[in-house]
Amino acid sequence: MSDTLTIAGRAFTSRLFLGTGKYPNNETLLEALKASGTEMVTLAIRRMNLAGEDAPLIEKLSGYHFLPNTAGCYTVEEAVLTAELAREALDTNWIKLEVIGDKDLLYPDVEGTVAATRILVDKGFVVLPYCNEDPVTCRKLADAGAVAVMPLGSPIGSGHGIKNPALIEVICARSPVPVILDAGLGTASDAAQALELGCAAVLLNTAVAKAADPVKMAMAMKAAVEGGRLARLAGRIPRQFQANPSSPTVGLVGT
Numbered sequence: 001m002s003d004t005l006t007i008a009g010r011a012f013t014s015r016l017f018l019g020t021g022k023y024p025n026n027e028t029l030l031e032a033l034k035a036s037g038t039e040m041v042t043l044a045i046r047r048m049n050l051a052g053e054d055a056p057l058i059e060k061l062s063g064y065h066f067l068p069n070t071a072g073c074y075t076v077e078e079a080v081l082t083a084e085l086a087r088e089a090l091d092t093n094w095i096k097l098e099v100i101g102d103k104d105l106l107y108p109d110v111e112g113t114v115a116a117t118r119i120l121v122d123k124g125f126v127v128l129p130y131c132n133e134d135p136v137t138c139r140k141l142a143d144a145g146a147v148a149v150m151p152l153g154s155p156i157g158s159g160h161g162i163k164n165p166a167l168i169e170v171i172c173a174r175s176p177v178p179v180i181l182d183a184g185l186g187t188a189s190d191a192a193q194a195l196e197l198g199c200a201a202v203l204l205n206t207a208v209a210k211a212a213d214p215v216k217m218a219m220a221m222k223a224a225v226e227g228g229r230l231a232r233l234a235g236r237i238p239r240q241f242q243a244n245p246s247s248p249t250v251g252l253v254g255t
């Protein structure tokens with residue numbers, strides 16, 4: 001059964017997108033990406049030396065679709081400038097927009113994210129903004145031209161999983177663009193839950209990069225995303241308060 005995800009005209013078979021930071025070394029990163037089956041990886045432009053020491057890694061990643069991000073940007077101006085540098089350096093107009101509002105929580109600055117989305121869309125970028133798990137913000141971002149929205153599960157790198165599953169479900173039910181759960185996932189069941197809630201995909205980094213065995217965790221994430229998506233398509237049973245016996249209740253011996 002073909003079940004591709006299309007974002008801005010680009011079809012993805014894998015619904016797992018991965019970050020490329022925090023790995024113990026580049027060999028482990030490359031092995032984990034391969035094991036995960038991912039087709040799109042993020043690159044933290046402000047934290048990389050694209051023309052210098054990171055150039056060989058970029059070359060080795062060239063088979064993946066690049067999604068440069070604006071991690072480390074706290075203003076609209078910084079984010080727009082970083083996106084423009086990324087477009088020039090990596091020859092892609094795709095950008096994962098981050099405008100951060102708090103350095104300890106790494107929570108998005110909502111006003112800045114919406115404003116930067118408008119500017120970048122006007123400049124011809126394919127914008128995927130990282131945002132808080134707020135249906136109104138997600139709607140504003142879609143209205144501004146974002147091709148997908150990326151609400152957080154919990155703070156970046158926290159491993160807390162999805163703190164507000166009900167809100168993520170509401171966002172998925174209402175969003176006119178694909179919803180990609182981004183940030184805070186800690187283990188495979190968190191990724192499966194995102195897909196079960198209706199997310200089109202997940203983007204994660206720390207849970208794989210910082211696992212005791214990143215390659216094994218990458219494999220677990222692949223299986224979890226596939227399982228979560230299948231469960232979503234299969235349709236979960238409704239929750240009910242009363243028990244409902246699994247065995248027949250009529251024709252019992254002795255009745």
Ligand SMILES: CC(=O)[C@@H](O)[C@H](O)COP(=O)(O)O
Pocket residue numbers: 018019020042069096130155156157158159182183184185203204205206207
């Ligand atoms: C990789 C990326 O672009 C970020 O969104 C972020 O790092 C993901 O969060 P976690 O590291 O918590 O998975």
